[in-house]
Amino acid sequence: MSQAKSKLFTPFRLGDIELKNRVVMAPLTRNRASRGTDAPNDLNVEYYRQRAGAGLIVTEGTQISQQGQGYVWTPGMYSDAQIAGWRKITDAVHADGGKIIAQLWHVGRVSHVSLQPGQGAPVAPSPLQAKTKTYIESGFTEVSAPRELALSEIPAIIGDFVKAAENAKAAGFDGVEIHGAHGYLIDQFLRDDSNKRTDAYGGSIENRVRFALEVVEAVAKVFGKGRVGIRISPVSPANDARDSDPQALFTHLVTRLNDTGIAFIHVVEGATRDARDYLPFDYKALRQAFKGAYIANNSFNRDLAIETIENGDADAVAFGRLFIANPDLVERLEAGAPLNEPDVATFYGGDAKGYTDYPFLTEKAA
Numbered sequence: 001m002s003q004a005k006s007k008l009f010t011p012f013r014l015g016d017i018e019l020k021n022r023v024v025m026a027p028l029t030r031n032r033a034s035r036g037t038d039a040p041n042d043l044n045v046e047y048y049r050q051r052a053g054a055g056l057i058v059t060e061g062t063q064i065s066q067q068g069q070g071y072v073w074t075p076g077m078y079s080d081a082q083i084a085g086w087r088k089i090t091d092a093v094h095a096d097g098g099k100i101i102a103q104l105w106h107v108g109r110v111s112h113v114s115l116q117p118g119q120g121a122p123v124a125p126s127p128l129q130a131k132t133k134t135y136i137e138s139g140f141t142e143v144s145a146p147r148e149l150a151l152s153e154i155p156a157i158i159g160d161f162v163k164a165a166e167n168a169k170a171a172g173f174d175g176v177e178i179h180g181a182h183g184y185l186i187d188q189f190l191r192d193d194s195n196k197r198t199d200a201y202g203g204s205i206e207n208r209v210r211f212a213l214e215v216v217e218a219v220a221k222v223f224g225k226g227r228v229g230i231r232i233s234p235v236s237p238a239n240d241a242r243d244s245d246p247q248a249l250f251t252h253l254v255t256r257l258n259d260t261g262i263a264f265i266h267v268v269e270g271a272t273r274d275a276r277d278y279l280p281f282d283y284k285a286l287r288q289a290f291k292g293a294y295i296a297n298n299s300f301n302r303d304l305a306i307e308t309i310e311n312g313d314a315d316a317v318a319f320g321r322l323f324i325a326n327p328d329l330v331e332r333l334e335a336g337a338p339l340n341e342p343d344v345a346t347f348y349g350g351d352a353k354g355y356t357d358y359p360f361l362t363e364k365a366a
Protein backbone atom coordinates (compact mmCIF):
# COMPACT_ATOMS: atom_id res chain seq x y z
CA MET A 1 0.00 0.00 0.00
CA SER A 2 1.31 3.37 -0.91
CA GLN A 3 -1.41 5.23 0.99
CA ALA A 4 -1.26 6.12 4.69
CA LYS A 5 -1.30 3.03 6.79
CA SER A 6 -4.63 1.51 7.64
CA LYS A 7 -6.18 2.26 11.01
CA LEU A 8 -5.95 -1.50 11.73
CA PHE A 9 -2.25 -0.98 12.40
CA THR A 10 -2.64 2.05 14.66
CA PRO A 11 -2.64 2.08 18.48
CA PHE A 12 -5.82 1.70 20.46
CA ARG A 13 -6.62 2.09 24.13
CA LEU A 14 -8.68 -0.93 25.21
CA GLY A 15 -10.05 0.18 28.56
CA ASP A 16 -6.88 0.64 30.62
CA ILE A 17 -4.68 -1.40 28.26
CA GLU A 18 -2.62 0.37 25.58
CA LEU A 19 -2.46 -1.68 22.38
CA LYS A 20 0.18 -0.93 19.74
CA ASN A 21 -2.21 -2.02 16.98
CA ARG A 22 -5.77 -3.29 16.59
CA VAL A 23 -4.87 -6.84 15.58
CA VAL A 24 -5.75 -9.30 18.35
CA MET A 25 -4.64 -12.90 18.67
CA ALA A 26 -7.82 -14.86 19.37
CA PRO A 27 -7.91 -17.45 22.18
CA LEU A 28 -6.70 -20.79 20.81
CA THR A 29 -6.71 -24.06 22.72
CA ARG A 30 -3.63 -26.08 21.74
CA ASN A 31 -3.51 -28.86 24.39
CA ARG A 32 0.21 -28.56 24.98
CA ALA A 33 0.46 -27.75 28.70
CA SER A 34 2.65 -29.98 30.87
CA ARG A 35 1.14 -33.38 31.48
CA GLY A 36 0.19 -34.00 35.08
CA THR A 37 0.22 -30.36 36.20
CA ASP A 38 -1.54 -28.59 33.31
CA ALA A 39 1.04 -25.84 33.83
CA PRO A 40 2.41 -23.81 30.91
CA ASN A 41 5.93 -24.88 29.90
CA ASP A 42 8.88 -23.51 27.95
CA LEU A 43 7.43 -24.56 24.59
CA ASN A 44 4.31 -22.54 25.40
CA VAL A 45 6.52 -19.56 26.35
CA GLU A 46 8.18 -19.69 22.95
CA TYR A 47 4.83 -19.92 21.13
CA TYR A 48 3.42 -16.81 22.81
CA ARG A 49 6.71 -14.90 22.59
CA GLN A 50 6.73 -15.45 18.81
CA ARG A 51 3.29 -13.82 18.62
CA ALA A 52 4.04 -10.71 20.72
CA GLY A 53 3.62 -8.54 17.62
CA ALA A 54 -0.14 -8.72 18.14
CA GLY A 55 -1.69 -5.61 19.65
CA LEU A 56 -3.18 -7.98 22.22
CA ILE A 57 -2.86 -11.70 22.86
CA VAL A 58 -5.84 -13.46 24.40
CA THR A 59 -4.53 -16.73 25.79
CA GLU A 60 -6.06 -20.08 25.05
CA GLY A 61 -8.89 -20.97 27.43
CA THR A 62 -7.45 -21.52 30.92
CA GLN A 63 -9.60 -23.53 33.32
CA ILE A 64 -10.36 -21.79 36.62
CA SER A 65 -10.55 -25.12 38.46
CA GLN A 66 -10.28 -28.80 37.70
CA GLN A 67 -14.08 -28.89 37.50
CA GLY A 68 -13.84 -26.23 34.81
CA GLN A 69 -11.65 -28.39 32.55
CA GLY A 70 -13.14 -30.04 29.49
CA TYR A 71 -10.18 -31.16 27.39
CA VAL A 72 -6.91 -32.87 28.19
CA TRP A 73 -3.65 -30.88 28.59
CA THR A 74 -5.29 -27.45 28.62
CA PRO A 75 -3.55 -25.04 31.00
CA GLY A 76 -5.06 -24.10 34.35
CA MET A 77 -5.07 -20.90 36.44
CA TYR A 78 -5.53 -22.43 39.88
CA SER A 79 -2.20 -23.91 41.07
CA ASP A 80 1.17 -22.41 42.00
CA ALA A 81 2.89 -24.34 39.19
CA GLN A 82 0.41 -22.92 36.70
CA ILE A 83 0.89 -19.36 37.96
CA ALA A 84 4.68 -19.78 37.72
CA GLY A 85 4.36 -21.09 34.15
CA TRP A 86 2.13 -18.20 33.11
CA ARG A 87 4.54 -15.69 34.69
CA LYS A 88 7.24 -16.81 32.24
CA ILE A 89 4.82 -16.25 29.36
CA THR A 90 3.68 -12.77 30.43
CA ASP A 91 7.32 -11.76 31.04
CA ALA A 92 8.35 -12.97 27.58
CA VAL A 93 5.46 -11.19 25.82
CA HIS A 94 6.04 -7.96 27.76
CA ALA A 95 9.78 -8.08 27.03
CA ASP A 96 8.91 -8.12 23.32
CA GLY A 97 6.50 -5.20 23.65
CA GLY A 98 3.25 -7.15 23.63
CA LYS A 99 0.14 -7.20 25.83
CA ILE A 100 -1.51 -10.37 27.04
CA ILE A 101 -4.75 -11.21 28.83
CA ALA A 102 -5.89 -14.59 30.13
CA GLN A 103 -9.10 -16.22 28.95
CA LEU A 104 -10.84 -17.57 32.08
CA TRP A 105 -12.78 -20.71 31.31
CA HIS A 106 -15.26 -23.05 32.92
CA VAL A 107 -16.55 -25.60 30.42
CA GLY A 108 -19.63 -26.68 32.38
CA ARG A 109 -21.19 -29.68 30.64
CA VAL A 110 -18.61 -29.83 27.84
CA SER A 111 -16.35 -32.24 29.70
CA HIS A 112 -15.67 -35.87 30.40
CA VAL A 113 -15.65 -37.78 33.68
CA SER A 114 -11.97 -38.68 33.15
CA LEU A 115 -11.09 -34.98 33.56
CA GLN A 116 -13.35 -34.23 36.53
CA PRO A 117 -12.47 -34.30 40.25
CA GLY A 118 -13.08 -37.85 41.52
CA GLN A 119 -14.20 -38.86 38.00
CA GLY A 120 -17.56 -37.24 38.78
CA ALA A 121 -20.14 -35.93 36.34
CA PRO A 122 -19.48 -32.51 34.77
CA VAL A 123 -21.73 -29.72 36.05
CA ALA A 124 -24.32 -27.68 34.15
CA PRO A 125 -27.27 -25.33 34.75
CA SER A 126 -29.56 -28.25 33.87
CA PRO A 127 -28.92 -32.01 33.52
CA LEU A 128 -28.95 -32.00 29.73
CA GLN A 129 -26.17 -33.63 27.75
CA ALA A 130 -24.72 -31.57 24.89
CA LYS A 131 -24.42 -33.14 21.47
CA THR A 132 -20.75 -32.42 21.13
CA LYS A 133 -17.37 -34.02 21.50
CA THR A 134 -14.43 -33.35 23.76
CA TYR A 135 -10.81 -34.38 23.49
CA ILE A 136 -9.31 -36.73 26.06
CA GLU A 137 -6.09 -38.74 26.22
CA SER A 138 -7.46 -41.42 23.87
CA GLY A 139 -8.76 -38.87 21.32
CA PHE A 140 -12.11 -37.22 20.51
CA THR A 141 -15.08 -38.63 22.44
CA GLU A 142 -18.69 -37.79 23.37
CA VAL A 143 -19.04 -35.50 26.39
CA SER A 144 -20.32 -37.12 29.61
CA ALA A 145 -23.84 -36.57 30.94
CA PRO A 146 -23.81 -33.60 33.36
CA ARG A 147 -25.51 -33.12 36.70
CA GLU A 148 -27.47 -30.01 37.60
CA LEU A 149 -25.69 -27.45 39.77
CA ALA A 150 -27.36 -26.88 43.13
CA LEU A 151 -28.14 -23.24 43.84
CA SER A 152 -25.74 -23.45 46.79
CA GLU A 153 -22.82 -24.40 44.48
CA ILE A 154 -22.98 -21.28 42.32
CA PRO A 155 -21.18 -18.90 44.74
CA ALA A 156 -18.22 -21.30 44.90
CA ILE A 157 -17.87 -21.26 41.09
CA ILE A 158 -17.93 -17.45 41.11
CA GLY A 159 -15.29 -17.75 43.82
CA ASP A 160 -13.19 -19.90 41.49
CA PHE A 161 -13.41 -17.19 38.81
CA VAL A 162 -12.27 -14.62 41.40
CA LYS A 163 -9.37 -16.80 42.54
CA ALA A 164 -8.32 -17.40 38.93
CA ALA A 165 -8.43 -13.64 38.26
CA GLU A 166 -6.25 -13.07 41.33
CA ASN A 167 -3.86 -15.72 40.07
CA ALA A 168 -3.78 -14.13 36.61
CA LYS A 169 -2.92 -10.82 38.24
CA ALA A 170 -0.14 -12.48 40.24
CA ALA A 171 1.14 -14.04 37.00
CA GLY A 172 1.53 -10.59 35.42
CA PHE A 173 -1.37 -10.53 32.97
CA ASP A 174 -2.62 -7.18 31.65
CA GLY A 175 -6.20 -8.25 32.20
CA VAL A 176 -8.65 -11.08 31.65
CA GLU A 177 -11.28 -12.15 29.17
CA ILE A 178 -14.18 -14.11 30.62
CA HIS A 179 -15.15 -16.97 28.32
CA GLY A 180 -18.86 -16.48 27.77
CA ALA A 181 -18.90 -18.07 24.31
CA HIS A 182 -19.08 -21.43 22.54
CA GLY A 183 -21.55 -23.32 24.69
CA TYR A 184 -19.42 -23.42 27.86
CA LEU A 185 -20.75 -22.81 31.37
CA ILE A 186 -21.60 -19.11 31.12
CA ASP A 187 -23.16 -19.61 27.68
CA GLN A 188 -25.08 -22.63 29.03
CA PHE A 189 -26.65 -20.35 31.64
CA LEU A 190 -27.45 -17.69 29.04
CA ARG A 191 -29.39 -19.88 26.63
CA ASP A 192 -32.91 -21.22 27.03
CA ASP A 193 -32.00 -24.48 25.29
CA SER A 194 -29.47 -25.49 27.98
CA ASN A 195 -30.86 -23.58 30.98
CA LYS A 196 -34.17 -24.98 32.26
CA ARG A 197 -33.71 -23.80 35.84
CA THR A 198 -36.67 -22.54 37.82
CA ASP A 199 -34.64 -20.53 40.37
CA ALA A 200 -33.20 -17.01 40.07
CA TYR A 201 -30.68 -18.22 37.42
CA GLY A 202 -33.19 -19.59 34.91
CA GLY A 203 -36.36 -18.73 33.04
CA SER A 204 -36.49 -15.07 31.95
CA ILE A 205 -33.64 -13.40 30.10
CA GLU A 206 -33.07 -11.29 33.24
CA ASN A 207 -32.49 -14.48 35.20
CA ARG A 208 -30.38 -16.23 32.56
CA VAL A 209 -27.88 -13.35 32.36
CA ARG A 210 -27.52 -13.30 36.15
CA PHE A 211 -24.63 -15.78 36.34
CA ALA A 212 -22.64 -14.00 33.61
CA LEU A 213 -23.12 -10.63 35.31
CA GLU A 214 -22.15 -11.96 38.73
CA VAL A 215 -18.94 -13.44 37.29
CA VAL A 216 -18.11 -10.21 35.45
CA GLU A 217 -18.75 -8.02 38.49
CA ALA A 218 -16.68 -10.26 40.78
CA VAL A 219 -13.75 -10.46 38.36
CA ALA A 220 -13.86 -6.70 37.68
CA LYS A 221 -13.33 -6.11 41.40
CA VAL A 222 -10.06 -8.02 41.18
CA PHE A 223 -8.59 -6.48 38.04
CA GLY A 224 -10.42 -3.18 37.76
CA LYS A 225 -13.18 -2.84 35.15
CA GLY A 226 -10.80 -1.36 32.57
CA ARG A 227 -8.92 -4.64 32.32
CA VAL A 228 -11.84 -7.02 31.95
CA GLY A 229 -13.91 -8.12 28.98
CA ILE A 230 -16.14 -10.97 27.95
CA ARG A 231 -16.26 -13.16 24.86
CA ILE A 232 -19.65 -14.07 23.41
CA SER A 233 -20.80 -15.96 20.31
CA PRO A 234 -24.46 -14.98 19.85
CA VAL A 235 -25.46 -17.36 17.05
CA SER A 236 -22.60 -19.85 16.97
CA PRO A 237 -23.78 -23.46 17.22
CA ALA A 238 -20.43 -24.43 18.78
CA ASN A 239 -20.87 -27.17 21.40
CA ASP A 240 -24.61 -27.44 20.80
CA ALA A 241 -25.36 -23.87 21.92
CA ARG A 242 -28.87 -22.75 20.94
CA ASP A 243 -31.33 -20.08 21.97
CA SER A 244 -34.82 -19.11 20.80
CA ASP A 245 -33.99 -15.37 20.60
CA PRO A 246 -30.26 -14.54 20.55
CA GLN A 247 -30.80 -10.90 19.54
CA ALA A 248 -32.95 -10.15 22.59
CA LEU A 249 -30.72 -12.21 24.88
CA PHE A 250 -27.42 -10.63 23.89
CA THR A 251 -28.80 -7.11 23.57
CA HIS A 252 -30.03 -7.41 27.14
CA LEU A 253 -26.71 -8.85 28.28
CA VAL A 254 -24.58 -6.06 26.82
CA THR A 255 -26.96 -3.40 28.11
CA ARG A 256 -26.53 -4.80 31.59
CA LEU A 257 -22.76 -5.07 31.03
CA ASN A 258 -22.74 -1.29 30.54
CA ASP A 259 -23.56 -0.94 34.24
CA THR A 260 -20.37 -2.86 35.10
CA GLY A 261 -18.20 -0.55 32.98
CA ILE A 262 -16.03 -3.38 31.66
CA ALA A 263 -13.63 -2.58 28.85
CA PHE A 264 -14.78 -4.75 25.98
CA ILE A 265 -16.94 -7.38 24.42
CA HIS A 266 -15.26 -9.83 22.06
CA VAL A 267 -17.84 -11.08 19.59
CA VAL A 268 -17.56 -14.21 17.47
CA GLU A 269 -19.74 -13.20 14.53
CA GLY A 270 -21.54 -16.13 12.87
CA ALA A 271 -20.64 -19.80 13.21
CA THR A 272 -17.20 -20.20 14.80
CA ARG A 273 -14.56 -21.11 12.18
CA ASP A 274 -17.31 -21.04 9.58
CA ALA A 275 -19.86 -18.79 7.86
CA ARG A 276 -20.08 -15.25 9.22
CA ASP A 277 -23.71 -15.08 8.02
CA TYR A 278 -24.64 -18.45 9.52
CA LEU A 279 -27.83 -17.00 11.07
CA PRO A 280 -29.22 -13.48 10.85
CA PHE A 281 -27.97 -11.26 13.68
CA ASP A 282 -27.53 -7.50 13.90
CA TYR A 283 -23.97 -7.03 15.20
CA LYS A 284 -24.05 -3.28 14.52
CA ALA A 285 -26.98 -2.99 16.93
CA LEU A 286 -25.01 -4.97 19.50
CA ARG A 287 -22.00 -2.69 19.05
CA GLN A 288 -24.23 0.36 19.47
CA ALA A 289 -25.86 -1.06 22.59
CA PHE A 290 -22.49 -1.54 24.30
CA LYS A 291 -20.57 1.49 25.59
CA GLY A 292 -17.13 -0.12 25.74
CA ALA A 293 -14.87 -1.42 22.99
CA TYR A 294 -15.90 -4.03 20.43
CA ILE A 295 -13.50 -6.71 19.25
CA ALA A 296 -14.80 -8.60 16.22
CA ASN A 297 -13.76 -12.13 15.28
CA ASN A 298 -14.45 -14.99 12.94
CA SER A 299 -13.23 -15.78 9.46
CA PHE A 300 -11.69 -12.36 8.91
CA ASN A 301 -9.12 -11.84 6.20
CA ARG A 302 -6.91 -8.80 5.66
CA ASP A 303 -9.34 -6.85 3.48
CA LEU A 304 -12.36 -7.44 5.67
CA ALA A 305 -10.41 -6.52 8.80
CA ILE A 306 -9.17 -3.26 7.28
CA GLU A 307 -12.66 -2.40 6.02
CA THR A 308 -14.30 -3.26 9.34
CA ILE A 309 -11.96 -1.00 11.31
CA GLU A 310 -12.13 1.84 8.78
CA ASN A 311 -15.95 1.67 8.83
CA GLY A 312 -15.98 1.79 12.61
CA ASP A 313 -17.80 -1.54 12.88
CA ALA A 314 -15.19 -2.73 15.40
CA ASP A 315 -12.33 -1.26 17.42
CA ALA A 316 -10.11 -4.29 16.91
CA VAL A 317 -10.21 -7.56 14.98
CA ALA A 318 -9.15 -10.94 16.36
CA PHE A 319 -7.60 -13.63 14.18
CA GLY A 320 -7.43 -17.27 15.24
CA ARG A 321 -6.24 -19.73 12.63
CA LEU A 322 -4.10 -17.12 10.85
CA PHE A 323 -2.23 -16.51 14.11
CA ILE A 324 -1.61 -20.23 14.51
CA ALA A 325 0.13 -20.30 11.13
CA ASN A 326 1.71 -16.84 11.14
CA PRO A 327 3.60 -15.81 14.27
CA ASP A 328 4.37 -12.47 12.60
CA LEU A 329 0.82 -11.96 11.36
CA VAL A 330 0.73 -8.20 11.99
CA GLU A 331 3.92 -7.64 10.00
CA ARG A 332 2.58 -9.78 7.16
CA LEU A 333 -0.82 -8.08 7.09
CA GLU A 334 0.73 -4.65 7.14
CA ALA A 335 3.09 -5.52 4.28
CA GLY A 336 0.37 -7.33 2.34
CA ALA A 337 2.74 -10.32 2.36
CA PRO A 338 1.75 -13.93 1.67
CA LEU A 339 0.46 -15.98 4.61
CA ASN A 340 1.36 -19.49 5.79
CA GLU A 341 -1.51 -22.01 5.76
CA PRO A 342 -2.57 -23.50 9.11
CA ASP A 343 -2.14 -27.27 9.49
CA VAL A 344 -5.35 -28.56 11.08
CA ALA A 345 -3.79 -31.90 12.03
CA THR A 346 -1.52 -30.22 14.59
CA PHE A 347 -4.10 -27.87 16.16
CA TYR A 348 -4.77 -29.97 19.28
CA GLY A 349 -1.97 -31.69 21.16
CA GLY A 350 1.54 -32.64 20.09
CA ASP A 351 4.84 -30.83 20.21
CA ALA A 352 6.65 -28.02 18.39
CA LYS A 353 5.41 -29.25 15.01
CA GLY A 354 2.61 -26.99 13.84
CA TYR A 355 3.10 -24.90 16.98
CA THR A 356 6.39 -23.02 17.10
CA ASP A 357 7.83 -24.04 13.72
CA TYR A 358 5.80 -21.87 11.33
CA PRO A 359 8.25 -19.70 9.38
CA PHE A 360 8.59 -15.96 9.89
CA LEU A 361 8.67 -13.62 6.92
CA THR A 362 12.09 -12.30 7.82
CA GLU A 363 15.05 -14.04 9.43
CA LYS A 364 15.58 -11.38 12.07
CA ALA A 365 12.15 -11.87 13.59
CA ALA A 366 12.76 -15.60 13.94
Ligand SMILES: Cc1cc2nc3c(=O)[nH]c(=O)nc-3n(C[C@H](O)[C@H](O)[C@H](O)COP(=O)(O)O)c2cc1C
Pocket (backbone or CB within 6 Å): 026, 027, 028, 029, 030, 059, 060, 061, 103, 179, 181, 182, 231, 268, 272, 273, 274, 297, 298, 299, 300, 318, 319, 320, 321, 322, 347, 348
Ligand atom coordinates in the same frame (compact mmCIF):
# COMPACT_ATOMS: atom_id res chain seq x y z
C1 LIG B 1 -7.39 -24.72 17.37
C2 LIG B 1 -8.44 -23.77 17.86
C3 LIG B 1 -8.62 -23.62 19.23
C4 LIG B 1 -9.56 -22.69 19.71
N1 LIG B 1 -9.67 -22.49 21.08
C5 LIG B 1 -10.47 -21.51 21.55
C6 LIG B 1 -10.48 -21.16 22.94
O1 LIG B 1 -9.73 -21.71 23.77
N2 LIG B 1 -11.33 -20.17 23.35
C7 LIG B 1 -12.17 -19.53 22.48
O2 LIG B 1 -12.93 -18.65 22.90
N3 LIG B 1 -12.15 -19.81 21.15
C8 LIG B 1 -11.32 -20.77 20.68
N4 LIG B 1 -11.26 -21.01 19.33
C9 LIG B 1 -12.01 -20.15 18.40
C10 LIG B 1 -11.13 -19.01 17.90
O3 LIG B 1 -10.80 -18.12 18.95
C11 LIG B 1 -11.84 -18.21 16.81
O4 LIG B 1 -13.06 -17.76 17.32
C12 LIG B 1 -12.08 -19.02 15.55
O5 LIG B 1 -10.94 -19.74 15.16
C13 LIG B 1 -12.55 -18.13 14.40
O6 LIG B 1 -11.54 -17.16 14.10
P1 LIG B 1 -10.59 -17.35 12.80
O7 LIG B 1 -11.51 -17.48 11.61
O8 LIG B 1 -9.76 -16.11 12.73
O9 LIG B 1 -9.80 -18.59 12.99
C14 LIG B 1 -10.36 -21.95 18.81
C15 LIG B 1 -10.17 -22.14 17.44
C16 LIG B 1 -9.23 -23.02 16.95
C17 LIG B 1 -9.01 -23.14 15.46
